[in-house]
Amino acid sequence: MDTEKLFSIIPIKNIKGVLPKSVTDIAVDSRAVSAGGVFVCIEGFTVDGHSFVQKAVDQGARVIVASKPVAVDLEKVAVVYVKNTDRAIALLAPHFYQYPSKRMTMIGVTGTNGKTSVSNMIHTILQHTGERSAVTGTIGFNLDGTLMETENTTTDVLTTQKMIHQAAEADCSTMTMEVSSHGLVEGRLAGTEFDIAVFTNLTHDHLDFHGTMDNYGHAKGLLFAQLGQDLSQRKFVVLNADEPWSERMEKMTSYPVLSYGIRREADFRARDIVLSPDGTSFKMETPVGDFTVRMNVIGEFNVYNALAATAALFAKGMEMEDIINGLSVIPAAKGRMEKVETDLPLTIYVDYAHSPDAIEKAINAVLPYKKAEQKLIFVIGTGGNRDRKKRPIMAEKASIADYVILTTDDPRDEPYESILSELEAGMAHKRYAAIGDRAEAVKHAVSVADAGDIIIFAGKGHEDFQIVGHEKLPHSDAAIALEEAERKFRKGFIETE
Numbered sequence: 193m194d195t196e197k198l199f200s201i202i203p204i205k206n207i208k209g210v211l212p213k214s215v216t217d218i219a220v221d222s223r224a225v226s227a228g229g230v231f232v233c234i235e236g237f238t239v240d241g242h243s244f245v246q247k248a249v250d251q252g253a254r255v256i257v258a259s260k261p262v263a264v265d266l267e268k269v270a271v272v273y274v275k276n277t278d279r280a281i282a283l284l285a286p287h288f289y290q291y292p293s294k295r296m297t298m299i300g301v302t303g304t305n306g307k308t309s310v311s312n313m314i315h316t317i318l319q320h321t322g323e324r325s326a327v328t329g330t331i332g333f334n335l336d337g338t339l340m341e342t343e344n345t346t347t348d349v350l351t352t353q354k355m356i357h358q359a360a361e362a363d364c365s366t367m368t369m370e371v372s373s374h375g376l377v378e379g380r381l382a383g384t385e386f387d388i389a390v391f392t393n394l395t396h397d398h399l400d401f402h403g404t405m406d407n408y409g410h411a412k413g414l415l416f417a418q419l420g421q422d423l424s425q426r427k428f429v430v431l432n433a434d435e436p437w438s439e440r441m442e443k444m445t446s447y448p449v450l451s452y453g454i455r456r457e458a459d460f461r462a463r464d465i466v467l468s469p470d471g472t473s474f475k476m477e478t479p480v481g482d483f484t485v486r487m488n489v490i491g492e493f494n495v496y497n498a499l500a501a502t503a504a505l506f507a508k509g510m511e512m513e514d515i516i517n518g519l520s521v522i523p524a525a526k527g528r529m530e531k532v533e534t535d536l537p538l539t540i541y542v543d544y545a546h547s548p549d550a551i552e553k554a555i556n557a558v559l560p561y562k563k564a565e566q567k568l569i570f571v572i573g574t575g576g577n578r579d580r581k582k583r584p585i586m587a588e589k590a591s592i593a594d595y596v597i598l599t600t601d602d603p604r605d606e607p608y609e610s611i612l613s614e615l616e617a618g619m620a621h622k623r624y625a626a627i628g629d630r631a632e633a634v635k636h637a638v639s640v641a642d643a644g645d646i647i648i649f650a651g652k653g654h655e656d657f658q659i660v661g662h663e664k665l666p667h668s669d670a671a672i673a674l675e676e677a678e679r680k681f682r683k684g685f686i687e688t689e
């Protein structure tokens with residue numbers, strides 16, 4: 193890109209050295225700098241990008257954007273000094289990629305729970321009708337079937353613009369993004385203009401970051417500001433009518449609202465819901481008539497997710513028949529009440545639930561069809577050095593299960609004992625074990641299970657690691673549970689080690 197054009201978008205304090213005529217790329221991570229590119233130094237929470245300038249130069253950077261003095265060979269590299277590099281990259285990133293969000297229908301999904309499932313439902317339904325679609329969030333960036341890993345649910349502003357650009361270049365008609373409150377507050381969505389904003393719910397989570405529920409709710413509402421002002425485009429807000437926070441969200445936007453729900457009046461409302469271990473069916477009342485929905489995913493929470501996805505796609509202008517057809521092929525989102533395939537006499541689910549509300553939803557997904565003779569064994573863990581207030585509330589919610597195993601979920605460098613004792617404080621009965629090592633906790637869950645029982649492993653979901661200390665160790669609840677179950681239930685099982 194022409195350098196003068198690129199930097200015309202930001203206020204500059206001064207420039208040292210000579211700017212090249214053009215630059216090839218832009219990076220905020222020194223490890224991602226390419227020859228002839230720009231490196232923008234970001235002052236992070238843990239490290240300061242200014243300390244990686246030499247690395248960026250060694251990688252071939254031609255221009256450095258900095259807010260503090262940096263020592264470089266000005267014969268080879270130019271330095272653009274700005275007041276605030278966060279602000280600079282928020283402007284440079286969408287400018288560099290030519291505002292790609294304007295080239296597609298952009299759907300943003302926010303809320304404490306349901307973001308991943310709703311986003312992936314929207315994506316699957318679109319693909320089912322042959323539309324090219326991209327989706328990004330906790331599970332990664334899925335561009336027309338190819339999945340790429342991402343660091344965060346909502347990625348940094350540069351990665352976000354790059355992904356949107358890639359989706360637009362691949363001729364996707366729609367991109368759906370999971371939007372986290374961290375992402376909104378930290379400006380990771382600067383330059384992203386959404387057409388449809390979906391809000392699912394707001395329950396206790398991330399209060400270590402936001403401080404209060406009011407701040408957390410306000411952060412979620414920032415998504416509505418991302419709808420932009422281009423009124424020639426169809427714009428809608430989709431709100432959960434059964435969620436008390438939706439009333440406040442509605443006051444934060446002037447765009448038309450489509451509501452969905454089960455318990456209260458809504459534009460998209462489910463009734464006659466039948467929940468079973470193999471799927472869910474219900475009648476959906478919509479502004480254009482009633483439809484029968486059959487889905488392979490389980491639990492009432494997935495009825496809410498389906499309603500949210502339907503309202504968003506209706507807002508986009510999709511035919512109801514196509515939406516209903518698409519809902520019938522939705523697979524469980526990776527790690528969201530995902531049934532682990534096995535012919536052993538156990539029903540095992542892995543779920544990402546790591547907030548009190550999500551735990552309640554996971555348990556309620558199986559209670560309607562759990563037989564009296566079946567035990568529900570529930571394994572929960574919480575992360576170390578994060579939102580400690582939610583720990584006892586999570587354990588209290590988990591107490592509905594017949595047997596609970598309290599453990600850790602990325603303990604980081606917090607001792608097991610403090611995590612477990614804060615969880616134990618919330619337990620409403622004594623039918624539980626507290627085991628810090630997650631692998632041992634998983635094995636214990638299988639050891640206390642009888643044939644026919646149900647086990648839910650909550651917290652890790654799609655993740656295949658456990659962060660202990662500063663190390664990211666490989667870990668899979670499903671793999672450990674299956675191995676243990678083979679040993680316990682399969683006659684003639686031969687130990688391989």
Ligand SMILES: CC(=O)N[C@H]1[C@@H](OP(=O)(O)OP(=O)(O)OC[C@H]2O[C@@H](n3ccc(=O)[nH]c3=O)[C@H](O)[C@@H]2O)O[C@H](CO)[C@@H](O)[C@@H]1O[C@H](C)C(=O)N[C@@H](C)C(=O)N[C@H](CCC(=O)O)C(=O)O
Nearest residue numbers: 220221222234236237238239241244344345346348372374
């Ligand atoms: C607290 C927080 O938001 N941290 C985010 C932040 O980290 P940070 O400010 O510490 O940045 P850093 O990693 O120290 O790096 C600073 C700068 O140096 C650069 N650097 C770094 C190393 C190097 O060798 N070279 C280099 O140039 C980095 O690219 C960066 O530009 O910027 C990083 C890069 O964008 C994020 O990955 C990181 O998210 C961390 C991993 C995180 O845990 N975030 C959580 C709190 C989060 O954002 N969660 C939400 C919600 C999820 C949910 O809904 O459950 C999410 O959207 O994921």
